[in-house]
Amino acid sequence: xxxxxxxxxxxxxRIPPGPVxxxxxxxxxxxCRVQRMAAPGETIVxxxxxTYPGGKGANQAVAAAKLGAEVHLIGxxxxxxxxxxxxxxxxxxxxxxxxVTVTEGTSSGCAMILVDKKxxxxxxxxxxxxxxxxxxxxxxxxxxxxxxxxxxxxxxIPLATVQHAIKLCRQLGVFTILDPAPVPAKGVPKxxxxxxxxxxxxxxxxxxxxxxxxxxxxxxxQADAKQVGSELLTRGPGTVVLKLGSRGAMIQDQSGxxxxxxGIKVSVVDTTAAGDAFNGGLAVALAEGKDLREAVKFANxxxxxxxxxxxxxxxxxxxxxxxxxxxxx
Numbered sequence: 001x002x003x004x005x006x007x008x009x010x011x012x013x014r015i016p017p018g019p020v021x022x023x024x025x026x027x028x029x030x031x032c033r034v035q036r037m038a039a040p041g042e043t044i045v046x047x048x049x050x051t052y053p054g055g056k057g058a059n060q061a062v063a064a065a066k067l068g069a070e071v072h073l074i075g076x077x078x079x080x081x082x083x084x085x086x087x088x089x090x091x092x093x094x095x096x097x098x099x100v101t102v103t104e105g106t107s108s109g110c111a112m113i114l115v116d117k118k119x120x121x122x123x124x125x126x127x128x129x130x131x132x133x134x135x136x137x138x139x140x141x142x143x144x145x146x147x148x149x150x151x152x153x154x155x156x157i158p159l160a161t162v163q164h165a166i167k168l169c170r171q172l173g174v175f176t177i178l179d180p181a182p183v184p185a186k187g188v189p190k191x192x193x194x195x196x197x198x199x200x201x202x203x204x205x206x207x208x209x210x211x212x213x214x215x216x217x218x219x220x221x222q223a224d225a226k227q228v229g230s231e232l233l234t235r236g237p238g239t240v241v242l243k244l245g246s247r248g249a250m251i252q253d254q255s256g257x258x259x260x261x262x263g264i265k266v267s268v269v270d271t272t273a274a275g276d277a278f279n280g281g282l283a284v285a286l287a288e289g290k291d292l293r294e295a296v297k298f299a300n301x302x303x304x305x306x307x308x309x310x311x312x313x314x315x316x317x318x319x320x321x322x323x324x325x326x327x328x329x
Contacts, residue, residue, distance in 0.1 A: 014289050015149055017149055017287070019096075020150050021073075021150070022151075023074045023152070023153050023157070024058070024073075024157055025109055027053075027130070029113050029312050031048075031051070031114075032048070033046060033115050033116075033117075048310075054113075054272075054273065055130070056276055057154055058075070059273045060276045061073040061280070062093045063276055063306075063316045064284050066316050067302065069287060071094070072099060073095050073100055074141050076133045077100060078107040079102050079103060079104050080107055082108040087100060103132055107128040108129055109125065109127050109156070111126075119271050121270070121272050125182070130157050131157070135161055148175075150174075151169050152177045153166070153176065153195075155181055159188060163191050166178070178197070178237070181204050194237070197237065198232060198240050199240075199241045199275075199282065200240075200242060200243065201243040201275060225242055226252070229258075230252060233254060241282070245263065248263035249263075249278075249299070264301055264325060266304045266325075267308060270307065273312040273313065274307050277299075277306035280316070281301070281322065297326070302316075302317055305317035
């Protein structure tokens, strides 16, 4: 059974009510603070090492749950100590995990993260059980997906599974948000771009499009953002919300609408999971009936609050923190 979005979403229609369903990765993050990133072949001394629940899928699910949504996560963990910890952490944050599979004989996904003194990060991901999330598991969860208000996806699971999820959502009339990270070296099939909203950061957007920044382009960031966004729209998404870090976000859609939302200045401790907080916030705001500009403002605030703390899921903000930041503007 399919359903149509209530009215034309692009012209102000609203998304039907329902839970936020996240389909994506679940990782344990191994995080170390460093003064600067090491050069190739160089060994440097780090500090403040810790293990934190993470993964783009899990982070976005926890972000949405902490902001007040009913959230279900579809994914996989390994049958190891990390897997048990990851499931427990999700449940503590009130994320429904009935559709998370424990994968026998496989390690849980892990991400090795370095964070420098400016709060910028470098991340290497070992997929583990995430690599075994299959289209068949999505078919088994079709009833859950069908009643979703918004389905949120990323690219830390097999591309074939992401492509199947998007096709299934289109058949069911379910609204989709794709965070295209990490961008594969060979790009992505056009079918994966057939989503309602695409939410890349500028680096990801450039990797997906034919545009590339140059030294001169850095002096025209706004114009370049529009060019990259316009090129991405030709690939199929209904709307591109381009995340621009401290500069906020740019919105472009197929109707020619272009708008920008200013960033919110905060003291940056760690940018890890800021994009995930943004996507979780965007999904929650849209599911609650906010229009796109207001939803992006809410998402911007969620991402900004996230930057003020260390770690991935521990830094994801509460509803109170986001609303307080918005009121203080």
